[in-house]
Amino acid sequence: MNVKALIRTVNHTLKLHNLFPENSRILVACSGGPDSMALLHLLQDIATHRHTEYELGVAIVDHCIRPESKDEVLWLRNQVEILGLPFYTAIFDVPKLSKEQKLSEETIGRHVRYQWLTGIAQSEGYDYIAVAHHKDDQAESILAHLIRGTGLNGLTGMAVVSNDYTVPVVRPLLDVTKEELLLYLKEKDISYCIDSTNEDVRYQRNRIRHCIIPELKAINPIVIDAIVRLGASVREDISLISNLTDMAFDELVTISDEGAFISRRGLRKKPLSIQRRLWQRLVSIFDPEIKLTTAHQEQLLDIVNTGEGKTFNIKSIKVSAQCDTIKVYCKH
């Protein structure tokens, strides 16, 4: 793929999601690594390609995980100055926070990074945060979910536009591979930093990248495409099932001060696929922390199918079935 084709692909991805409107202000989350340097330059190329103007800003977090991170921030500041763009930076002692909060460096790092990025975007008036996840990252993310066993929802992968934060997070590179990005960087002679921890297979993501993906490619050389395509098709299916669950919920669930009420007979007529998701939605109203296990689901499906009176607890929730009515409420 040559540079023009790459620009067209990224432009196509953005257009499909009505991105970016004229005069958008976009904060590019950059690490100085190849992916985010390619993103920064590609967004400039696309503005030229479209004869439009974006206002770009560049933000980098020093996570204090590697000794060289301080120098990388300085290097990036210099690069961004040459481009004449606004530059924002922050330092977080992620190893320390990780120990204090007993969470992995990856989890804490992601948390503080996005919190800070959305803060900067809001205070500096950016409409979007752009991040550099590409097609290989997408396949890795889907595989990670498959391996951890988080169910079908995890197989959808990352969305081009996520609205999980106060500022929309956009992933313009999801349709291009790492290899294409590296070719682009080479072709345009763009320099970048190399993150030494990318090779460390103690990190789960690197294990997937360096040990598992090559094995999968030995069986199917275009496995990345296959996995990403699966993710897209799962996303459509989930969207349909999720809408049907909403409809079933509105039809069957009555909520009062005493709790939620649902008819066994009504629920029994719904497909299992909907019943399971409806239960998850229902318990989440009372306790957003509850993630129903298969055992919980079986217990719930079971009281729908029998006509017996029965009461049991799922964590902080009480489920009580009498005649046709199942009542769900907080224990406290």
Added chain:
Amino acid sequence: MNVKALIRTVNHTLKLHNLFPENSRILVACSGGPDSMALLHLLQDIATHRHTEYELGVAIVDHCIRPESKDEVLWLRNQVEILGLPFYTAIFDVPKLSKEQKLSEETIGRHVRYQWLTGIAQSEGYDYIAVAHHKDDQAESILAHLIRGTGLNGLTGMAVVSNDYTVPVVRPLLDVTKEELLLYLKEKDISYCIDSTNEDVRYQRNRIRHCIIPELKAINPIVIDAIVRLGASVREDISLISNLTDMAFDELVTISDEGAFISRRGLRKKPLSIQRRLWQRLVSIFDPEIKLTTAHQEQLLDIVNTGEGKTFNIKSIKVSAQCDTIKVYCKH
């Protein structure tokens, strides 16, 4: 898991599928290997456990792939004689057939084996063919589909009861692991043959078993369970989506001698997930060989969304859109 627990698990799997009715005649497909020897003995144990009678028969195919296969057939004949059960055997020169028909030994082997098994089952009056696929096989099968990229349908894995053949094929061991089967064989002192090709990573399945699964287990030790659970949940979702596709098909498609007719407006209201599947079903009526690619699907979704007149071919099929009507018919 002790022997009793294993028997209960297999019995539970069978009962969920109303298997096997009193006095069933079951033909056990056996290779002499650990899995199928465990299956044969477990089926006898379950008959005892249930105080019921099955009539078991044992069938083995010599695929002529390994020099020792002839001896294994003789060894199994002897074992089956001791058990006092009917024994059936056949020889197929799979390497020769594979070369002649330019298909892999695995594909040809499976084809001739099932053809012969169903033939024997029919002529000898067996109600079921039992095969020894277990939980690890199920996870491997799901992974194989994921890697080849056969879409969500492939992620359902193998069914406990398949009706793809003239005689139902039953997999009683899908809820137990290979490890549990080996413990059972050891505990009951049951001997078995070892297939030397099981270690050969030139075979795709062995690559998944010996190279990929261990890498996945390094990240999540219970990855087999995670994958199998995903398969079960996908099966429920697919069943729902498939029913909805049937309903949309009945509602929107009119078939006459001239071809099939469908309304753009009607189709446009359906979710993408249904539209894609409906198109696959529609073209399959005219040519069961057509497997729509993503590019074909995009082309079809596109003519639904535009109001333009347009005609194009997909292999042996012609698709022609005029005003609100899309007509699908055979080119010849």
